[in-house]
Amino acid sequence: MAHLKIHREDPSKSTLLKETRSLGGDGVDVTLIRWMLSKTPAERLKILQQNVRSILRLRRAKNKA
Amino acid sequence: MPRTKPDFLNILRTLAEYKIDFIVVGGICAVLHGAPISTFDLDVVHSRNPENIERLAGALKKLNAHYRESHIAELKPGVSHLAAPGHQLLMTHFGPLDLLGTIGKGHDYKELMGDTEELQITRNFKVRVLNLRTLIKMKEETGREQDKAVLPLLRRTLKEKSKH
Numbered sequence: 137m138a139h140l141k142i143h144r145e146d147p148s149k150s151t152l153l154k155e156t157r158s159l160g161g162d163g164v165d166v167t168l169i170r171w172m173l174s175k176t177p178a179e180r181l182k183i184l185q186q187n188v189r190s191i192l193r194l195r196r197a198k199n200k201a
Numbered sequence: 202m203p204r205t206k207p208d209f210l211n212i213l214r215t216l217a218e219y220k221i222d223f224i225v226v227g228g229i230c231a232v233l234h235g236a237p238i239s240t241f242d243l244d245v246v247h248s249r250n251p252e253n254i255e256r257l258a259g260a261l262k263k264l265n266a267h268y269r270e271s272h273i274a275e276l277k278p279g280v281s282h283l284a285a286p287g288h289q290l291l292m293t294h295f296g297p298l299d300l301l302g303t304i305g306k307g308h309d310y311k312e313l314m315g316d317t318e319e320l321q322i323t324r325n326f327k328v329r330v331l332n333l334r335t336l337i338k339m340k341e342e343t344g345r346e347q348d349k350a351v352l353p354l355l356r357r358t359l360k361e362k363s364k365h
Contacts, residue, residue, distance in 0.1 A: 164357040168237040173361060177233045177320045181210055184232045187239055188207050 207296030209243045210322070212264065215295075217326040219260035222248035224317050225330040226304055226339065231351070233320055234333045236358040238351055242297035246331075247283070248310040249302060254283045257300075264293035305342035333359045 172180055209229055216223055224247075225233065228240025247257055258280055268276050269292045278289050278300070286302035286309065303309045316335035319327045331339070337355050340348035 162353040162357060164354050165237075166357060166361060169235060169354070169358050169361050172232075172237045173235040173358075173365065175235075178210070178322050180232050180235060181229070181322070184229070184239065185207055185209060188241060191239065192206075 207241065209296065211295045212243050212293060212298055213322060213328050214326060215264055216245070216257075216260055217328065219256050219263070221257050221260055222250075222253045222310065223257075223329065224310060224313055225328055226301065226313075226336065227299070228351075230330045230336050231333070231355055231358070233328075233330050234336070234358060235362060236333075236351075236355055238354060242299050244299045244301055246301045246304055246308075246310050246313060249284050249286075251284075254280055257283055261291070261293075264295065264298070266291040266293045266298060268292075269297065305339040308339070333362065 172183070175183065213225070223245040225243070225245055227242070227244030228238055229243050231238055232240070247253065258278075261278055266278060268278070269290045278291060282289055283300065286307070288302065289300040291298045291300065304313075313331060313335070316332050317329045318332050319329050321327050333355065337352065337359065340352055340355070
């Protein structure tokens with residue numbers, strides 16, 4: 137037996153593959169789009185409102201620091 | 202940056218309560234279609250027919266709407282402002298509201314109506330939004346850097362939506 141090549145999945149390669157598959161050729165993260173599409177319009181609006189409030193809170197905290 | 206906690210749902214609910222004819226455009230339209238973006242104001246194109254403008258004036262009073270620009274902050278939008286094709290950039294109880302007479306290359310409510318769809322928001326009300334394809338077209342027409350920046354994400358959202 138000359139060589140036995142044992143093919144093992146390199147965990148870092150598979151993570152990288154998963155990440156590049158979730159980015160289209162345009163660099164857009166489709167996982168977030170698919171997550172939003174799984175929500176109703178009302179839920180999407182609530183998510184936006186929560187995000188905006190978080191951003192405003194962060195900015196105020198940063199300004200106080 | 203406004204200090205008011207944004208509550209876009211309540212702005213939309215108030216406009217629906219007053220039976221305003223309007224089309225949601227801009228960032229919130231994109232979000233309602235499923236695009237994962239952030240925006241700090243609600244943009245709508247309103248019908249400028251006289252009856253709608255009267256009803257809109259009532260809704261804006263309920264919302265305590267006034268101009269955001271500091272030098273005219275005490276000024277409230279009147280009927281003549283609402284009838285104009287320009288943009289009225291307002292602050293309300295529930296956050297920023299932009300009333301746009303026209304968008305893109307001068308498209309008004311009447312012209313845009315054919316490119317809209319209704320979305321159920323709660324059991325009690327629906328809103329009319331620009332369809333995503335036309336929203337993309339408007340952003341391409343405007344050509345502003347902030348619009349160009351979001352186009353890849355909107356196009357991808359449209360592609361993903363079409364798979365459903």
